[in-house]
Amino acid sequence: VRGIGRQGCALRVAPERVEFGDVRVGSEAGVELTLINEGMDPCLFRSFAIESEGGPFGFRDGPELESQIGSGESATVTVTFAPIEPRPVGERTNFFVNYRDVAMEENRRTSVVLLGVGAEALIGADPFDGLSLGEATAPDGCGSEIRPVEVGNVGFVPLTFQGWEFEGDACARFVPVRVPELPAGGKLLEAMQMERFEFQYQPAE
Helix, strand or coil, rough: CCCCECCCEEEEECCCCEEEEECCCCCEEEEEEEEECCEEEEEEEEEEECCCCCCCCEEEECCCCCCCEEEEEEEEEEEEEECCCCCCCECCCCCCCEEEECCCCCEEEEEEEEEEEECCCCCCEECCCCCCCCCCCCCCCCCCCCCCEEEECCCCEEECCCCCCCCCHHHHHHEEEECCCCCCCCCECCCEEEEEEEECCCCCC
């Protein structure tokens, strides 16, 4: 059995596509890429570049420029996504690795597709336009119907639910019948996770 390797250098990047998914605005996610020389001769790293400069995508910790990678050897570089604003539809760019085939004296390029979504956590309620507790009689102590409201994370990244409180002049007339238990430091709510509250209106007069 005889085989002939690929002449010159042949740089392959793995993976060829990176999906960062939902990343919280103001934070950074990183994925390490592996650069593999599958050819028979050295490759020389000329430059690394992001197609859309100045955006949320970047790179770090790559090989030194003008350094070489021999046949069968590998190196790594980390691509990053650091969104500065929420973008529910997502963002896309290309990461380029520019290198030189030393033996063939040719400049070459390979690329990786980068995708990411800038996301934020949001508190929301259902019903979103307020909870009507109906009528109640006074002063015989009869309260209104007990009605529920769902409160939670309607965003796309986790948040910590730390507490709740009443606000307004008639707070004492609204009675919490059921509220979620919150541990010290709050409760982590994943995306679209809700907690159930139940309230009753008990008029004083």
